Amino acid sequence: MSMAAEERSARAPWALTAPALMLFVGVLLIPLAMTVMLSFHDWGQYKGIEPVFILKNWHEIATDPYYAEMFWRTFRIAILTTFLTALLGAPEAYILNRMSGRWKSFFLLVILGPLLISVVARTLGWALLFGGNNGLVNKLLMSLGTIRSPIPFMFTETGMVVALAHVMMPFMVLSVWAALQRLDPQIENAAMSLGAGPVTIIRRIIMPQIMPGVLSGAIIVFSLSASAFATPAIIGGRRLKVAATLAYDEFLNTLNWPLGAAVATLLLVALVLIVVGSNALIERRYAEVFR
Amino acid sequence: MRRNGPLALIFHTIFVIVMVAPILVVCLVAFTPEGFLSLPTNGFSLRWFRTILNYPEFIHAFWVSLGLGALSSFVSLLFAVPAALAIARYRFRGRDALAALFLSPLMIPHVVLGIAFLRFFTSAGLGGSFAALIIAHVIIVFPFALRLTLAAATGMDRTVEMAAVSLGAGGWTLFRRVTLPLILPGVISGWALAFIQSFDDLTMTVFLAAPGTETLPVRMFLYIQDNIDPLVTSVSACVIAITMTALILLDRFYGLDRVLAGKGDTGR
Numbered sequence: 001m002s003m004a005a006e007e008r009s010a011r012a013p014w015a016l017t018a019p020a021l022m023l024f025v026g027v028l029l030i031p032l033a034m035t036v037m038l039s040f041h042d043w044g045q046y047k048g049i050e051p052v053f054i055l056k057n058w059h060e061i062a063t064d065p066y067y068a069e070m071f072w073r074t075f076r077i078a079i080l081t082t083f084l085t086a087l088l089g090a091p092e093a094y095i096l097n098r099m100s101g102r103w104k105s106f107f108l109l110v111i112l113g114p115l116l117i118s119v120v121a122r123t124l125g126w127a128l129l130f131g132g133n134n135g136l137v138n139k140l141l142m143s144l145g146t147i148r149s150p151i152p153f154m155f156t157e158t159g160m161v162v163a164l165a166h167v168m169m170p171f172m173v174l175s176v177w178a179a180l181q182r183l184d185p186q187i188e189n190a191a192m193s194l195g196a197g198p199v200t201i202i203r204r205i206i207m208p209q210i211m212p213g214v215l216s217g218a219i220i221v222f223s224l225s226a227s228a229f230a231t232p233a234i235i236g237g238r239r240l241k242v243a244a245t246l247a248y249d250e251f252l253n254t255l256n257w258p259l260g261a262a263v264a265t266l267l268l269v270a271l272v273l274i275v276v277g278s279n280a281l282i283e284r285r286y287a288e289v290f291r
Numbered sequence: 292m293r294r295n296g297p298l299a300l301i302f303h304t305i306f307v308i309v310m311v312a313p314i315l316v317v318c319l320v321a322f323t324p325e326g327f328l329s330l331p332t333n334g335f336s337l338r339w340f341r342t343i344l345n346y347p348e349f350i351h352a353f354w355v356s357l358g359l360g361a362l363s364s365f366v367s368l369l370f371a372v373p374a375a376l377a378i379a380r381y382r383f384r385g386r387d388a389l390a391a392l393f394l395s396p397l398m399i400p401h402v403v404l405g406i407a408f409l410r411f412f413t414s415a416g417l418g419g420s421f422a423a424l425i426i427a428h429v430i431i432v433f434p435f436a437l438r439l440t441l442a443a444a445t446g447m448d449r450t451v452e453m454a455a456v457s458l459g460a461g462g463w464t465l466f467r468r469v470t471l472p473l474i475l476p477g478v479i480s481g482w483a484l485a486f487i488q489s490f491d492d493l494t495m496t497v498f499l500a501a502p503g504t505e506t507l508p509v510r511m512f513l514y515i516q517d518n519i520d521p522l523v524t525s526v527s528a529c530v531i532a533i534t535m536t537a538l539i540l541l542d543r544f545y546g547l548d549r550v551l552a553g554k555g556d557t558g559r
Contacts, residue, residue, distance in 0.1 A: 016377035017389055020370040020433070024392055028430055031411035035403070038410055092306045095299045107303075109542065111310055117534050118491045120511045121527035125313025127519060128320060128328065136316070166313060227400030229494040234515055244402040244494065251406060251498060261406060268403045275398065 039262035049257055057262035067263070074242040074267075077160055078226035082218045084165040089172030090214050094206065096173070097180045108177075115170040119230045126163040127234055130154045155237040163231050168224060172217040179213025212286040219278050223271050243267045314531060321528035323521050339525035349526055351503075352510035356490050359421070359506060363428035364436065364485035368478060370429070371436040376470070379444035394434045404431065405498030412499065419501025427499055431492060432485035439484060439545075443477020480545040487537055
């Protein structure tokens with residue numbers, strides 16, 4: 001290759017990515033940096049935002065137990081949602097994977113399809129199903145004799161976890177599904193021919209192999225649940241706040257932007273640390289699977 | 292491989308019913324003939340679909356969503372296609388970092404993006420404008436546009452291109468006549484997936500939309516905050532129908548499993 005051509009091929013990838021790179025620096029990185037800076041600004045009911053550098057908002061978040069409680073609620077809901085999706089989504093992915101061709105792709109479409117349907121519509125569905133004390137869910141559970149008195153779902157954490165688990169379930173099924181595709185069905189047959197029962201096969205053969213899928217699904221579900229907005233806002237109502245709905249309130253109702261920016265920055269930093277940290281842990285633990 | 296036992300099939304049936312129930316109940320309630328929320332036990336009625344026509348704000352929001360989705364997906368492809376070609380074909384320093392940056396909107400919570408864009412566009416004097424919505428949506432749908440284009444560009448047969456070059460094609464002609472037609476299925480699917488993402492986004496858009504630029508999900512959300520009545524179920528039913536149509540088309544032309552595989556990938 002001639003010198004000029006070599007130089008051109010070294011410059012080509014940068015020329016091709018330059019527009020997108022400029023777009024991302026200009027309208028993603030700069031706004032994010034501005035948000036972090038905003039969290040250090042002052043705010044008053046009458047004076048508005050004052051561009052000074054103070055730690056007032058961060059101090060308020062660190063000392064006022066309201067914020068600790070709110071963040072703890074956010075992460076509690078996210079953890080419970082993650083457990084629920086793993087508990088139900090992993091077996092479902094396994095069952096799906098053992099179905100025959102046509103049924104498999106049909107049910108895969110039914111379960112993954114909701115991923116693309118508006119979260120507002122899906123959450124509205126749960127609000128209708130919960131609907132006060134004589135909603136359909138409570139009627140069904142009572143007629144089955146599972147519960148004696150109706151469980152309050154609307155405006156409670158229970159309702160939020162159920163609806164969020166439904167919204168996030170496709171991510172878990174998809175993630176475990178992907179892990180199952182790498183699994184060699186012959187191993188299962190080999191275990192069976194050596195006399196292993198179904199429980200042993202699931203515990204000793206299947207579980208260890210799909211665990212990376214469950215864990216990476218858990219990371220996705222956790223980070224999306226912890227920052228979810230629509231479902232907590234509709235099911236939780238105006239009082240039961242999580243990080244995203246609180247930030248929304250500070251920005252569009254109270255108009256205390258610097259405080260809202262601090263809540264959002266803390267949420268972002270916490271999530272990035274948790275996601276990057278657990279990714280690294282999983283990859284080290286299951287290095288051979290990711291090869 | 293062993294077949295599923297009866298217990299597994301019972302679990303599967305309940306699982307599928309629970310997954311479908313909330314979506315089904317919205318669509319059923321939308322057909323109620325009553326003036327309040329109820330399942331249509333006394334026959335089906337379209338009255339709540341007709342009622343939508345008396346609410347111009349929903350109709351307007353629908354057009355905003357449609358225009359925003361179509362335009363922002365198209366603009367994001369203008370940036371994503373060259374970037375995808377570069378990432379698929381060249382090994383250069385900073386390639387992984389660039390790919391991670393381009394996929395990062397998947398990892399950043401949309402509430403944070405909404406706040407960042409609100410702050411940015413308000414300072415730029417574009418607060419609440421349609422232009423601001425377009426730019427913000429270009430960023431959030433970019434990873435989807437990039438990923439599907441990237442998959443097409445990586446799997447492309449390069450020999451056809453080499454043949455075209457040997458016949459004297461180059462630059463723009465090569466791209467327009469050879470490369471683009473080859474990656475077109477990926478590009479169109481990327482557009483469709485990006486459109487759905489833009490059409491459905493609430494969390495980020497709710498920060499940016501002002502009266503006049505409210506999208507359909509934002510309008511629905513603000514309506515639900517005040518009261519839940521059959522009107523919002525009929526609007527939701529329309530949204531579900533539109534998404535389902537896009538979904539079925541996507542499945543026919545590209546395969547939904549391919550579109551969704553790795554959708555939740557957090558930019559690793």
